[in-house]
Structures are given as C-alpha cells and as structure tokens.
Amino acid sequence: MDAMGQQALLQAWSLVLAGKDSEVPAFLGAREDALDLPATEEPYRLKRLQGWGMFAFGLRFVGGLLWNRVVETRTIFLPKAAVAKLHKQAQDDISGEFVSEGDVLTAWTTRAVASSAPARPVTVLHPLNLRFRLPSLINAPGVFIQNMAVSAFAFFTPELLRGPLGPIALENRRQLMEQATEPQLLALLHEMRQNYTPGSDTNILCGESNALLMPLTNWTRADVFRAADFSAAVVKVGEGETRINPPGTMVYQHANSMRSSPTMRNVFVIHGKDHGDNYWLTGLQLPATWAKIEEEVKKL
Incomplete structure (x- = not known):
C-alpha cells in the first residue's frame, strides 16, 4: 500500500464510522493487475545502471x-x-519560471545532503504515482489501495548543488515532467516486466555509477493529516487557544520503517502539511548532514 492507498483507506474508515457506508468508493485491483497495460513503441529514455x-x-x-x-x-x-x-527565494532565483513547494523542499534537502559530503553527483529517487498519470487509472470507477508508485529520477551535478535553490528546484521539476508522460511511463512498466524474475525487486536504478543515491518521497498530495476524520466518534471536545485541528482529526502523523536497516540512509520523507499548513519531514541521515540541516534551519 502506498500513501494514496493509505489515504483511500482512512477516508473509507472515516465514512463507515460516520454511518456513510454508501459513500465508500469501490476498491479496485484485488483480482486483476491494473498495471498490465500494452507496451508503447517509445523506448525508455533514461540510462539504466547495469x-x-x-x-x-x-x-x-x-x-x-x-x-x-x-x-x-x-x-x-x-x-x-x-x-x-x-x-x-527559489522563485526569485528563476524569475518567470514556476516551481512548487515540493520542488523547493526537494532542492533544499538535496543541497543540504550534497554540501555535507565530498563533491559528487546526486541521484534523487522519487516515487511517481501512476494513479494521476495514466488515463485507465485516472478514469477508474473506484480507488486503488495497492502500491501504484514507480521510480522516477532527478540527476544533479555537484556544480548545480553548490548554487542557489531556484535552479535546483527547476531542474528537479523539469526532469520529473519529462518522465511523467504516458508513453514514458508505459515504457518504464514494459522495462520492469521485461527484467522481472520471481522473488526479485521490479524497480530499476538509473544514473551515474559514482552518484550518491537519495530516496525522497513526498506524501503531501495524500493529505494524510485530513484523510482521517474520526469526529463521529468524539464524545467530548477539548478547546484551547493553540488548537489548529478540527475535532477528531490528527495533529501529527509519524511514519517509519518497522525494521531498521543499515542500508537506509540519505532518505527523506515529506509527510505533508498539518492543519496549520506547516510541513513535517523525517530524514535518515548521517550526523554531518543533520549538522548542515540545523545550520539551514537557523537561517529561516
């Protein structure tokens, strides 16, 4: 289950709790592979690590x-x-171009990781959700709760990562947009099927062999802070001047792997916005990286 699957589950749970069972959408994909789609003639453009x-x-x-x-x-x-x-700051760096808050947070975290280590390329691995990219999924008569994310990559040079925030954010956006087209996603699915062997990971890795790999996932679109609405079960409401969340909704959500692994490093998870539109992020980083991030936070 990916973040959007969690959103669908929490929303359905909230509807049932409120006695609105009839509003729960159909859950799709339990008996058929929604990603078993015909291949495209367009080849996958990225350079695979092999x-x-x-x-x-x-x-x-x-x-x-x-x-x-x-x-x-x-x-x-x-x-x-x-x-x-x-x-x-990022928009001022690239006057006339648009970058999202997600692009900016990607640039900010990537630059912090890069500046805390010897100069080398960085490959940011992004999960790209197919629900919003392929017509057969966008127009589906229900929701999918399984994992429908595939790997997308943003490649950054050491020189770019030593520079201002805006160009890094813009380059992240440009590369992701190029990979998010329907032909390229179908080509990626075909590539994954062609290289699959039972028991192995279907994902592929792209980029330079000397690059630092930095997995980053952004759950903002899943809006998990608002997906769970348990107000129907609230029997007494607490009030206070500092309250920002409606009754029965979460003030914080923590997500972490149940199993620790020494291979999990250089990872960032953007959990999304709380009810005050503040962002929460979790990172698994080296001490030198955290020291750099503390410096950057103090500047804000």
Whole structure:
C-alpha cells in the first residue's frame, strides 16, 4: 500500500464510522493487475545502471556503509512562513519560471545532503504515482489501495548543488515532467516486466555509477493529516487557544520503517502539511548532514 492507498483507506474508515457506508468508493485491483497495460513503441529514455556500472555503484555504496556506520532518524517541523520564505527565494532565483513547494523542499534537502559530503553527483529517487498519470487509472470507477508508485529520477551535478535553490528546484521539476508522460511511463512498466524474475525487486536504478543515491518521497498530495476524520466518534471536545485541528482529526502523523536497516540512509520523507499548513519531514541521515540541516534551519 502506498500513501494514496493509505489515504483511500482512512477516508473509507472515516465514512463507515460516520454511518456513510454508501459513500465508500469501490476498491479496485484485488483480482486483476491494473498495471498490465500494452507496451508503447517509445523506448525508455533514461540510462539504466547495469553491468560494471551497477557493480561500481554497489562497491561505493558498501564502502559508504563501512565508512559511515552511524545514521540518525530525526523529524523536521517547518512552519508555513519558513516554507514560504524558501519558495520565494527559489522563485526569485528563476524569475518567470514556476516551481512548487515540493520542488523547493526537494532542492533544499538535496543541497543540504550534497554540501555535507565530498563533491559528487546526486541521484534523487522519487516515487511517481501512476494513479494521476495514466488515463485507465485516472478514469477508474473506484480507488486503488495497492502500491501504484514507480521510480522516477532527478540527476544533479555537484556544480548545480553548490548554487542557489531556484535552479535546483527547476531542474528537479523539469526532469520529473519529462518522465511523467504516458508513453514514458508505459515504457518504464514494459522495462520492469521485461527484467522481472520471481522473488526479485521490479524497480530499476538509473544514473551515474559514482552518484550518491537519495530516496525522497513526498506524501503531501495524500493529505494524510485530513484523510482521517474520526469526529463521529468524539464524545467530548477539548478547546484551547493553540488548537489548529478540527475535532477528531490528527495533529501529527509519524511514519517509519518497522525494521531498521543499515542500508537506509540519505532518505527523506515529506509527510505533508498539518492543519496549520506547516510541513513535517523525517530524514535518515548521517550526523554531518543533520549538522548542515540545523545550520539551514537557523537561517529561516
């Protein structure tokens, strides 16, 4: 189940709790593979890591595990005003171009990771949700709760990551838009099926063999803070001047892996906005990266 699947489940749960069973949408995909779609003639454009390139990447990754054994998990609270300041800064850097808050947060976190380590390329791995990209899924008569995310990549040079925020955010947006077309997504699905063997991971890895891999997922669109509405079960309402959430809704949601792994590093999860439009992020980072992020937070 991906973040949008969690949203659908929480919304359905809330409807049933409120006695609105008839409003629960049909859950699709339990008996058929909604992603078993015909291949496209357009080839997949990205350069896959294979053979010696994958071997070299693996050696560097293992070397990093041995050299940097300590990984810390922390959560970042970014007030609405702080994110607005970052967004304005990025927009000023690229006058006339548009970048989203998600692009800006990607740029901000990626630059922090890159500036805390020796100069090298960075490959940001983004989950790209097919629900919003393929017509057969967009127009489906119900909801899918299974994982429908595939890998998309943004490649950054060391020079770009040493520069201002705006160009990094714009480059992230440009690359993701190129990969989010229907032909490219169908080509990616075909590539994944062609290389699948039972028991193996279907995802593929792209980029340079000497790049730092940084997985980043943005759950803002799932709006998990508002997906659960348990107000129908509230028997007594607490009030206070600092309250920002409606009764029966969450003030914070924490998501983390149930199993720790030394391979989980350089990871960021953008949980989304709370009821005050403040952002919450969780990272699994090296101590040097957290020190850099603390510096950047103080500037806000």
